[in-house]
Structures are given as C-alpha cells and as structure tokens.
Amino acid sequence: MQIHPLKVDGSFLVEPNVFRDDRGLFLEAFSQPAFHEAVGHPLSVAQVNCSVSRKGTIRGLHANALPGQARYMTCPVGAIIDILVDIRVGSPTYGEHVAVELSADNRHALYLAEGLAHGFAPLTDLATVVYLCSSTWSPGTAIQIDPLDPELGLPWPAVRELLLSENDRAAPSLREAEKLGLLPSYAECQTRYAELDDLARVG
Structure with missing residues (x-):
C-alpha cells in the first residue's frame, strides 16, 4: 500500500496493492500500520457510512466543526470524483481544491483530516461510496x-440535471460561510492534528 500526501495539508491518496487472479481480486482497503506511518496517528473509526448515488448527484460540500470528523473514502462499486476543499481560514491553500477519482477499477482511497470539506459525484450510472469516520x-x-460556488469553480461532471439535497442547494458560499464565522481556522486544526499525534505517541 502506498499513501501519498496531496497538495492540501491533511489529505492523502491511498493506493492499495491489488492482487488479481482467475477468481477475482484481493486487496487491503485499509491498513492501520501503513496509515499511522503516513499520517502520524492511527485512524479511530467510530462510524462507517455507505451511500449509493445515481449519475447527476452531488453530495457535499460537507465538513464538521472541530474537533471535527476525519474521513477515509472508498468507492467499491462504480466510480466517483471526490473533491476536497480547504476551508481552514488562514491555511496557505485556503479555498483550493483537489479532485481525485475513486473507483472499483483503481481501488484508491482518499483520506481527509478534520477541518477539510469534500463532496463527490458519480462518474457512472450508479456508484457506491463507503467511508470510515x-x-x-x-x-x-x-x-x-x-458545491456550485462559482468562486471555487469545482470540476463537477457535466450532466443535464444536477441532483442536490435541499440543504446543499441552500448552503452558503465559502466567502459567506467565512463571514458568518462557520469555518475552522488553520491554527485550530493544526492544534487538533498535534493532539492526535501526541496521543499516538503516548499510546
């Protein structure tokens, strides 16, 4: 398994080793030792979510106020584009995004630290997303x-009709959310990451 940091601090692309034969395939979808070595602390899993979405759907952009929620995203059926956005006020990459394809073909995973927002959209007719929280x-x-904030300019798939929840349609732009004081600061997030690293060393 290879785990590569992305350009936004706190995000990583996970590329597992996939073993294929006449029966099908096998892979480690998550490895705590490999994750701990790459990120600096283990991933404490409190909840596992699964969603199925049809083409045209956008889910996001979502995050959580600190102490936050880290997420480890996979797509075992179909394919999605997952787009993370740095919403940490004061971050050197504030407002920037990274888009990655997660699919049943590439078997990649995406890790998002606390304080990062993300959303995803299917690239296939149906896509199943499973993520550790x-x-x-x-x-x-x-x-x-x-997710359609024109200042962010996110590269969503071109479709005839976009399907969003009412809450996502009514969500504020990044600029509006910052003015409303809804966003975490980069300094607060860095403190949170340091706390998790310290707990791992003590443990």
Whole structure:
C-alpha cells in the first residue's frame, strides 16, 4: 500500500496493492500500520457510512466543526470524483481544491483530516461510496458549503440535471460561510492534528 500526501495539508491518496487472479481480486482497503506511518496517528473509526448515488448527484460540500470528523473514502462499486476543499481560514491553500477519482477499477482511497470539506459525484450510472469516520454523526456540528460556488469553480461532471439535497442547494458560499464565522481556522486544526499525534505517541 502506498499513501501519498496531496497538495492540501491533511489529505492523502491511498493506493492499495491489488492482487488479481482467475477468481477475482484481493486487496487491503485499509491498513492501520501503513496509515499511522503516513499520517502520524492511527485512524479511530467510530462510524462507517455507505451511500449509493445515481449519475447527476452531488453530495457535499460537507465538513464538521472541530474537533471535527476525519474521513477515509472508498468507492467499491462504480466510480466517483471526490473533491476536497480547504476551508481552514488562514491555511496557505485556503479555498483550493483537489479532485481525485475513486473507483472499483483503481481501488484508491482518499483520506481527509478534520477541518477539510469534500463532496463527490458519480462518474457512472450508479456508484457506491463507503467511508470510515473518526466520529459519529452530529448534526449540530455540520458545515455545508455550496458545491456550485462559482468562486471555487469545482470540476463537477457535466450532466443535464444536477441532483442536490435541499440543504446543499441552500448552503452558503465559502466567502459567506467565512463571514458568518462557520469555518475552522488553520491554527485550530493544526492544534487538533498535534493532539492526535501526541496521543499516538503516548499510546
């Protein structure tokens, strides 16, 4: 398994070794030792989510207020584009995005640290997304950003009709969310990451 840091601090692309033969294939979808070595602390899994989406759907952009929720995204059926956005005020890459394809073909995974927002859209008629979460769902901490914010200019697939939830359609732009004080600061997130690294060393 290879785990590569992406240009936005706190995000990593995971490329597992896939072993194929006449029966099918085998891979390690997640390895705690490899993850710990690459990120600096283990991933504490409190919840596993699964969603199935049809083409035209956009889910996101979503994040959580600190202490936040880290996510480890996979797509075992179909293919998606997953787009992460740095919403940490004061970050050197604030407002920038990284887009990666996760699919049943490449078997890649995407890790997003606390404080990063992301959304995804199917590239196939149907796509199943399974993701490990470091905390359970807490609606009072949810942060939503308009995935169609023109200032972000995110590379969503071109489709005839976009399918978004009412909450996602009504979400503020990144600029509006910052003015409303909804976003975490980069300094606060760095403190959180250091706490997780310290806990791993003590443990």
